[in-house]
Amino acid sequence: MIMADEMKLVNVKVNGIPVAAPIGTTILDAAHMAGVKIPTLCYLKGTNEVGDCRLCLVESTKARGLVASCMYPLSAMDEGAEIKTNTPVILESRKRTLELILSTHERKCLSCVRSGNCELQKLCKEYGVDDEKLYDGYRNEFELDTTAVHMVRDNNKCILCRRCVGACDNIQGLGIIGANNRGFASFIGCAFDKGLGETSCIHCGQCIVACPTGALYEKDDTAKIEAAIADPEKLVIVQPAPSIRATLGEEFGLPIGTDVEGKMATAFRRLGFDKIFDTDFGADLTIMEESAELIERVQKGGALPMITSCSPGWVKYCETYYPEQIGHLSTCKSPQQMFGAVTKTYYAEKLGIDPKNIFTVGVMPCTAKKFEVTRDQSAVPGVMDVDVSITTRELARMIKRHDIDFTALPDGSFDDPLGESTGAAVIFGVTGGVMEAALRTAVEKLTGETLEKVEFNEVRGFDGIKEATYNVAGTEIKVAVASGLKNAKVLMDQIEAGTSPYTFIEIMGCPGGCINGGGQPLVDSMVRNFVDVRALRANALYANDAAKTLRKSHENPSIKKIYEEYFAEPGSHKAHEILHCSYVKRSIN
Amino acid sequence: MGADKKAVPFKGTEEQKQQLLEMIAGLKNERGALMPILQKAQDIYGYLPIEVQTMISDETGIPLEKIYGVATFYSQFSLYPKGKNQISVCLGTACYVKGSGDVYNKLMEKLGIEGGQCTPDGKFSLDACRCIGACGLAPVMTINGEVYGKLTADMLDGILAKYE
Numbered sequence: 001m002i003m004a005d006e007m008k009l010v011n012v013k014v015n016g017i018p019v020a021a022p023i024g025t026t027i028l029d030a031a032h033m034a035g036v037k038i039p040t041l042c043y044l045k046g047t048n049e050v051g052d053c054r055l056c057l058v059e060s061t062k063a064r065g066l067v068a069s070c071m072y073p074l075s076a077m078d079e080g081a082e083i084k085t086n087t088p089v090i091l092e093s094r095k096r097t098l099e100l101i102l103s104t105h106e107r108k109c110l111s112c113v114r115s116g117n118c119e120l121q122k123l124c125k126e127y128g129v130d131d132e133k134l135y136d137g138y139r140n141e142f143e144l145d146t147t148a149v150h151m152v153r154d155n156n157k158c159i160l161c162r163r164c165v166g167a168c169d170n171i172q173g174l175g176i177i178g179a180n181n182r183g184f185a186s187f188i189g190c191a192f193d194k195g196l197g198e199t200s201c202i203h204c205g206q207c208i209v210a211c212p213t214g215a216l217y218e219k220d221d222t223a224k225i226e227a228a229i230a231d232p233e234k235l236v237i238v239q240p241a242p243s244i245r246a247t248l249g250e251e252f253g254l255p256i257g258t259d260v261e262g263k264m265a266t267a268f269r270r271l272g273f274d275k276i277f278d279t280d281f282g283a284d285l286t287i288m289e290e291s292a293e294l295i296e297r298v299q300k301g302g303a304l305p306m307i308t309s310c311s312p313g314w315v316k317y318c319e320t321y322y323p324e325q326i327g328h329l330s331t332c333k334s335p336q337q338m339f340g341a342v343t344k345t346y347y348a349e350k351l352g353i354d355p356k357n358i359f360t361v362g363v364m365p366c367t368a369k370k371f372e373v374t375r376d377q378s379a380v381p382g383v384m385d386v387d388v389s390i391t392t393r394e395l396a397r398m399i400k401r402h403d404i405d406f407t408a409l410p411d412g413s414f415d416d417p418l419g420e421s422t423g424a425a426v427i428f429g430v431t432g433g434v435m436e437a438a439l440r441t442a443v444e445k446l447t448g449e450t451l452e453k454v455e456f457n458e459v460r461g462f463d464g465i466k467e468a469t470y471n472v473a474g475t476e477i478k479v480a481v482a483s484g485l486k487n488a489k490v491l492m493d494q495i496e497a498g499t500s501p502y503t504f505i506e507i508m509g510c511p512g513g514c515i516n517g518g519g520q521p522l523v524d525s526m527v528r529n530f531v532d533v534r535a536l537r538a539n540a541l542y543a544n545d546a547a548k549t550l551r552k553s554h555e556n557p558s559i560k561k562i563y564e565e566y567f568a569e570p571g572s573h574k575a576h577e578i579l580h581c582s583y584v585k586r587s588i589n
Numbered sequence: 590m591g592a593d594k595k596a597v598p599f600k601g602t603e604e605q606k607q608q609l610l611e612m613i614a615g616l617k618n619e620r621g622a623l624m625p626i627l628q629k630a631q632d633i634y635g636y637l638p639i640e641v642q643t644m645i646s647d648e649t650g651i652p653l654e655k656i657y658g659v660a661t662f663y664s665q666f667s668l669y670p671k672g673k674n675q676i677s678v679c680l681g682t683a684c685y686v687k688g689s690g691d692v693y694n695k696l697m698e699k700l701g702i703e704g705g706q707c708t709p710d711g712k713f714s715l716d717a718c719r720c721i722g723a724c725g726l727a728p729v730m731t732i733n734g735e736v737y738g739k740l741t742a743d744m745l746d747g748i749l750a751k752y753e
Contacts, residue, residue: 175651178652178654190654191642
């Protein structure tokens with residue numbers, strides 16, 4: 001229920017445009033309502049609301065001096081305020097602020113990974129910064145932190161906006177990184193200045209997608225792929241995760257939420273991959289194994305609730321922060337790893353080639369997948385299930401370098417047999433999708449009847465925690481879905497306290513699931529603050545699912561075939577050897 | 590900047606640990622408890638090494654980085670113990686223009702530590718201070734309160750030798 005106080009409106013004018021905004025609205029939001037775009041740099045809604053960069057300063061007849069619009073809530077006192085966002089004083093102030101930020105910023109812009117989509121660069125251009133050296137003086141020099149398996153921190157390019165800290169702290173609840181020291185000596189780092197790789201970082205990459213500059217970026221593994229493609233001995237297989245088709249287009253200027261599945265398949269072929277398969281096949285396989293595991297746990301009294309294990313950041317979080325609860329994790333490998341394991345076993349045997357000569361590449365929305373491929377869980381001893389895992393951004397980089405005009409590409413298709421998938425698999429890319437896909441299969445298995453309505457709307461949407469209860473063949477199944485680790489913590493604390501009412505839980509490490517993963521295309525904060533990027537991307541996946549004839553994993557003909565020819569049935573001994581894994585207890589560092 | 594890799598070995602006692610745990614238990618449910626906890630922890634141990642900060646993190650649930658961030662923000666907190674012999678070099682205006690900066694740098698070089706730190710053997714700690722009112726003797730330093738004046742860098746070996 002909305003309190004009466006919050007319903008009260010305050011009338012102001014922004015650059016002469018009248019706005020009636022609810023009390024408590026920031027000037028920044030009120031300006032947005034008036035169609036006025038105030039520049040921001042440190043501000044990331046819900047993630048970092050600290051007002052430290054001073055770019056969004058405005059004038060108000062009801063306030064003294066310039067005020068930070070992102071942190072100024074309108075109150076009844078502001079009734080009738082004339083707010084100006086573009087006076088000469090303000091423009092001069094913004095230019096000066098940018099010049100001062102540049103004075104301690106390493107300006108290797110030409111070769112910077114963020115050149116072209118750097119928010120600092122964009123603002124400098126907009127506000128006419130024509131002398132980037134104006135305030136040059138002493139500058140701290142930092143060694144690159146390359147200790148983490150998935151990313152690099154280059155503090156020489158850090159502007160201390162603290163968006164990464166907000167992502168780690170406020171979104172994920174981890175607090176691995178923060179501001180150390182004071183004043184000019186301050187920098188963003190880990191406790192006791194340890195490298196990120198020596199901490200309990202779970203590799204989610206939410207700090208990377210929060211960063212406005214080139215201070216944080218994934219380790220680029222594209223050279224390894226180029227080398228494999230150039231090696232005639234290697235059969236190079238690519239598998240893109242479900243969510244990549246919903247986001248890759250952004251890298252080429254297409255609107256957020258454009259499904260580019262067909263163009264992506266063509267791009268893979270032009271890049272020189274030998275086999276264009278799909279992680280969606282791995283997702284369908286995951287559903288077969290995971291739903292069988294769930295039914296077995298329910299019927300035989302295994303550890304409940306069972307929790308999904310697709311998200312490697314979440315898995316490492318559980319291992320680190322809830323080591324006593326790892327028995328609740330499904331033993332299923334993630335779709336990426338299941339798919340990789342199948343290429344090195346079933347597919348290698350089918351083709352009669354040495355698995356050592358198969359090079360499997362995952363294209364993932366995720367930086368934690370770079371960690372996942374290093375886990376000790378290979379199906380074939382000495383052969384990695386997946387050789388290299390790259391992000392959506394790295395794939396886009398490869399496509400651009402190979403002179404491929406992405407937006408002009410004709411639609412292509414995936415290869416058989418591991419490119420075949422169902423609608424259940426494609427929704428893995430959004431929070432609630434694994435749950436929905438698992439329910440589609442589990443309900444049919446338990447009832448023995450065909451499910452007519454395959455949508456489970458209760459588990460869709462972007463609430464941090466969603467729950468639903470289903471009565472399936474006389475058994476009550478209570479499920480929960482969480483995304484973002486701060487939300488996961490709530491469900492895990494219940495499990496630890498023995499009060500969890502659930503049978504099955506889906507957890508994704510990133511808020512909103514893979515469509516909002518740490519490896520996805522970067523979206524300018526000035527867009528992100530006002531557009532629900534997650535919903536637009538998710539719509540592309542739900543539309544993809546709805547357009548498919550086959551929407552349940554167990555209906556996938558190639559899945560049926562792989563069980564007939566190889567695994568016999570879900571949960572078989574062979575399936576366990578190849579498709580399942582174990583977990584380790586880790587300590588907090 | 591920040592922590593030194595060759596830290597002085599931690600020599601906390603069981604008694605100190607009990608004191609710390611009791612102190613945290615009494616404070617941790619209050620809002621903004623971290624500052625008083627750190628102040629009292631430094632009273633107990635004399636400084637805030639990783640071992641102490643880790644215990645605070647475990648007991649309060651506050652991430653270690655948050656604690657470290659606060660401990661390195663305020664100059665009242667030290668990550669290093671004081672040495673058996675505490676050297677304090679005056680960097681006040683008079684001493685500084687008479688060359689105390691060189692003396693300070695030379696001491697850092699000889700002891701192999703930064704200002705604010707302690708040698709791994711625990712013998713010497715080095716700090717800078719502001720005017721101690723002995724400007725007539727500039728540049729000056731004190732070791733355990735004993736004043737050495739009209740210093741030059743080449744006098745340091747002889748002075749340090751007295752404390753070895």
